[in-house]
Amino acid sequence: MDLNLRAAVIHNITGNTREELEDTIVDAIQTGEEKMLPGLGVLFEIIWNNSSEQEKTEMLEALEGALKK
Structure with a gap:
């Protein structure tokens, strides 16, 4: 495969709206599922x-x- x-x-x-993109990100973070990490990585790459x-x-800072916290 x-x-x-x-x-x-x-x-x-x-084609997702800003709100839909935010929902996708927040949901992926809040669920804490490891399987969501690659998708978040793709979003960060974009x-x-x-x-x-x-x-x-600014992102790096x-x-x-x-x-450091």
Whole structure:
């Protein structure tokens, strides 16, 4: 079986509204299921690839700060 997870995740969220995207992210985090992590990774990849250098710096600073707590 040839499963392209990246393509499947993108297919499933294409055309979603901002609210639907937020619901998807919040639900994946709140359920805490390990099987949701790859999908969140795909979403992060999309965000990262479509962010400016300044936005990437801000994300890294937020991540670094959160991991120091």
